[in-house]
Structure formats: structure tokens, C-alpha cells
Amino acid sequence: MFRKVVTALMALGICVPMAATAEPSTIASAGQGSSTYNYALAISKAANEDSDMDLRPQPYDSTSQASPFINAGEVDFGLENAIAVRQAMLGEGRFKDHKMDNLRLVARLLPMRMTLGVREDSGIASVADLKGKRVPAGFVQAVTGEALITALLASGGLSYDDVERVQVANFTAMAEAFVAGDTDVLIHVIGTPRDEQVSRDVGGLRALQLGGGEDAAVKIREIMPVASLQMLDPQPALTTIKAPTQILQYDYFIYTHADEDDATVTALLKGLYEGKATMVESVASLDWFDPEAMYVDIGLDYHPAAMAFYQEHGQIK
Numbered sequence: 405m406f407r408k409v410v411t412a413l414m415a416l417g418i419c420v421p422m423a424a425t426a427e428p429s430t431i432a433s434a435g436q437g438s439s440t441y442n443y444a445l446a447i448s449k450a451a452n453e454d455s456d457m458d459l460r461p462q463p464y465d466s467t468s469q470a471s472p473f474i475n476a477g478e479v480d481f482g483l484e485n486a487i488a489v490r491q492a493m494l495g496e497g498r499f500k501d502h503k504m505d506n507l508r509l510v511a512r513l514l515p516m517r518m519t520l521g522v523r524e525d526s527g528i529a530s531v532a533d534l535k536g537k538r539v540p541a542g543f544v545q546a547v548t549g550e551a552l553i554t555a556l557l558a559s560g561g562l563s564y565d566d567v568e569r570v571q572v573a574n575f576t577a578m579a580e581a582f583v584a585g586d587t588d589v590l591i592h593v594i595g596t597p598r599d600e601q602v603s604r605d606v607g608g609l610r611a612l613q614l615g616g617g618e619d620a621a622v623k624i625r626e627i628m629p630v631a632s633l634q635m636l637d638p639q640p641a642l643t644t645i646k647a648p649t650q651i652l653q654y655d656y657f658i659y660t661h662a663d664e665d666d667a668t669v670t671a672l673l674k675g676l677y678e679g680k681a682t683m684v685e686s687v688a689s690l691d692w693f694d695p696e697a698m699y700v701d702i703g704l705d706y707h708p709a710a711m712a713f714y715q716e717h718g719q720i721k
Contacts, residue, residue: 427458428458428459428460429457429458429459429460429480429481429668429672430459430460430461430462430479430480430481431444431447431448431459431460431461431462431479431480431481431482431483431658432444432461432462432463432464432467432470432473432474432479432481432482432483433461433462433463433464433467433470433482433483434463434464434465434466434467434574434575434576435463435464435465435466435574435576436463437576437598437601438463438575438576438579438598439575439593439596439597439598439599440467440483441461441463442596442597442598442686442687443483443513443656443687443690444461444462444463444483445461445686446682446683446684446685446686446687446690447459447513447658447672447675447676447683448460448461449679449682449683449686450675450676450678450679450680450682450683451671451672451675451676451679452675453675453679453682454674454675454678454679454682455671455672455674455675455678455679456671457668457671457672457675459480459481459672459675462479465545465573465574465576466545466546466547466574466575467482467483467484467485467488467546468484468488468492468498468545468546468547469545470482471484471488471489471492471499471504471507472502472504474504474507474659474660474661475492475504475505475506475507475661476506476661477506477661477663477664480660480661480664480668481510481658481659481660481664481672482658482659482660483513483656483657483658484656484657484659485516485548485654485655485656485657486630486654486655486656486657486702487547487548487551487628487630487631487654488547488548489507489509489657489659489704490630490702490703490704491547492504492507493505493507493704493705494704497547498547499547506661506662506663507659507660507661507662508659508660508661508662508664508705508706508707508710509657509658509659509702509704509705509706509707509710510657510658510659510660510669510672510673510706510707510710511657511658511672511673511676511698511699511710512655512656512657512697512698512699512700513655513656513657513658513690513693513698514655514656514689514690514692514693514694515634515653515654515655515656515692516593516653516654516655516656517593517594517595517634517636517651517652517653517689517692518552518556518591518592518593518594518651518652518653519556519592519594519611519612519613519614519649519650519651519652520534520556520557520589520590520591520592520611520612520614521582521589521590521591521592521599521602521603521609521610521611521612521644522534522588522589522609522610522612523588523606523607523608523609523610524606524607524608524609524610525607525608526588526610528588528589528610528612529610529612530560530612530613531556531557531559531560531561531562531612531613531614531615532560532561532562534557534560534562534566534567534588534589535562535566535567536566536567536568537567537568537588537589538567538568538570538586538587538588538589539553539557539564539567539568539569539570539587539588539589540553540570540571540572540578540581540582540587540589540590540591541553541564541569541570541571541572542569542571542572542573543572543573543574543575543578544573544574545573545574546573546574546575548628549572549574549575549578549591550564551627551628552591552628552652553591554627555623555624555627555628555631555652556591556614556652558620558623558624558627559614559615559620559623559624559633559652560612560614560615560620561615570586570587572587575591578590578591579598579599579602582602582606583602583605583606590602592609592611592644593689594611594636594642594644594645594651594689595641595642595687595688595689595691595692596687596689597686597687599644600643600644603643603644609644610644611644611645611649611651613649613650614633614650614651614652615650620633621633624652628652628654630654630655630702631652631653631654632652632653632654633650633651633652633653634650634651634652634653635648635649635650635651636648636649636650636651641688641689641691642688642689655700655702658672658676660707662707664707664709666707666708666709666712667709669707669709669710669713670709670712670713673698673709673710673713676693676695676698677695677698677717678695680693680695696717696719697719698714698719699714699719699720
């Protein structure tokens with residue numbers, strides 16, 4: 405709010421000391437140590453170094469919990485997957501009767517790539533081997549948790565009826581339960597500091613190959629229309645991918661509210677556009693971020709300043 409007051413005063417020709425404009429901007433994520441918190445740290449570092457912003461992560465129990473605060477303008481930016489942000493903006497799924505009319509997209513960040521992860525020494529070699537095993541469920545604080553597990557199990561011909569459900573609140577609780585030995589599997593978000601740490605904590609993670617063939621792809625699309633199966637090759641920074649592995653992916657976005665200052669949105673986009681190398685230093689999987697492809701039309705409104713940025717940079721054809 406202070407930043408908006410300063411902008412208004414400057415528009416009236418009233419001189420404001422530069423120090424007074426240093427109010428931090430915030431970007432919401434899940435809790436400290438989560439994949440999205442690490443993304444928020446990396447984005448903040450790039451924005452602060454490459455666009456002179458003062459951007460700081462604002463953690464919540466889950467990214468979905470932040471949506472109402474961003475919708476109300478109490479938080480500047482948020483991180484969310486294409487499924488959940490679409491539900492929030494259109495009032496679908498868990499956001500039925502709670503449509504977030506004020507939300508606007510800012511940028512596609514990266515394809516989030518994941519599969520089911522198990523302990524290296526578990527003897528579990530395929531999704532089908534999870535029959536009868538302990539699998540995280542519930543996810544009362546995370547919009548996409550159960551849908552993801554359902555899709556990942558379906559790729560191997562299983563459903564929640566074939567496994568033992570273990571209730572968890574969110575993705576952080578899921579990782580903690582796995583490390584504690586309370587579950588046999590977790591959603592493994594590939595290339596993230598959180599899951600690299602989980603791998604070290606349990607003596608090594610095995611990334612399970614998702615089912616192949618068109619049948620598996622059809623099952624994935626039925627459950628999560630924005631997701632797809634992709635083959636991921638080993639890379640030096642991806643310690644859990646030891647051979648070509650079919651995984652699931654869908655896009656992750658940065659979003660804001662309609663009343664966010666144009667200058668703030670533009671500054672963040674400038675930091676992203678120029679700061680990829682800075683971000684990759686913090687999170688290896690951000691190497692998949694493409695500064696030239698931050699705009700993608702998924703049928704949802706973008707902030708006007710973001711649209712202007714993409715038109716200027718030739719990303720809107």
C-alpha cells in the first residue's frame with residue numbers, strides 16, 4: 405500500500421525521497437524447505453540483483469492457501485501450478501463458490517517435472533510394485549496433491565483402492581512422512597533442493613518410470629488435462645535420474661492481482677528475463693526456465709503490464 409501511495413504522490417509532482425520507495429514486495433510460496441519456497445528464493449535473488457527490486461518470499465502451509473491473500477492485494481505475487489491457478493481464477497474444483505476474480509497471470513516459470521520416488525533400497529522398481537504400499541493421501545491444504553497421486557498411480561494401472569492411504573496435510577508433510585518412514589513413496593519433484601535433501605536423508609531416491617504407451621497418456625489427461633508424459637534424460641545436476649525416465653510434467657506460473665503496480669510487475673519480469681543464470685545457481689531445475697517463452701495462452705488473463713512486456717519482447721505473436 406505504501407508503494408502505491410508513493411507512486412500517486414510522484415504522479416502529482418510531489419517529491420518523495422528514494423529511500424521511502426524501498427517497501428519490499430512479496431512472493432508467496434509453500435513453507436520453508438519446500439520446492440516452491442526454493443523457487444521463490446531463486447526468483448527473489450534474480451529480481452533483487454537484476455531489477456533493483458526488494459522481493460522477499462512469503463511462506464504459507466501451501467501455495468493454494470496464499471491465493472486469497474494475493475486476490476485481496478495483501479501479497480504481491482504467488483507461485484502456483486497451472487491446475488490450481490486455473491481453478492482459483494475460474495472458481496472450479498476446491499475453489500467452487502470462492503472464485504478469485506482479481507488474480508492475473510504474470511509469467512510461465514518452468515515445466516514442473518515429477519514422478520513417484522521411493523527409497524533406493526526399497527525393492528520397488530515400478531509403479532505396479534506400489535500395490536499394497538503406504539501412499540500419501542488427503543492433502544487438505546494442497547489443491548493438487550491427491551489428483552497428482554491419482555494420475556501417477558493410474559499411469560501404472562493402479563488407483564488409491566490398490567494402496568494404503570496415509571493422510572498428510574500438504575507437500576511438506578508428505579516429504580517429512582516419507583523421510584520418517586511412515587510412507588513408502590512421495591511425489592518426487594525432480595531437480596529441487598528439497599528432494600535432493602530427501603534423497604540424502606534416506607540414502608538415495610529411485611525415480612520410478614511412469615507407464616508407457618498411449619493408454620497411460622490418456623489416463624493422465626483424463627485426470628489432469630494440463631499434464632503430459634515426457635521422457636527425461638539424465639543430466640549432471642539431476643542426481644535421481646540415472647537413465648532415460650518417463651515422467652509427468654505441467655507448467656508452473658507466477659501470478660499477481662489486477663491492482664498490482666505496473667512498474668512492480670515489469671521489474672519482476674525484467675529480473676526473470678535477465679536473471680536465469682542467477683536462478684539456476686540456486687535451483688538446478690530452473691535451467692528449464694525459458695526467458696523467451698514466459699508467455700503462454702492458457703485461456704486466463706494476464707496482468708496488463710505483463711502483456712505490454714511480452715509485446716515489447718516479441719513473445720506475443
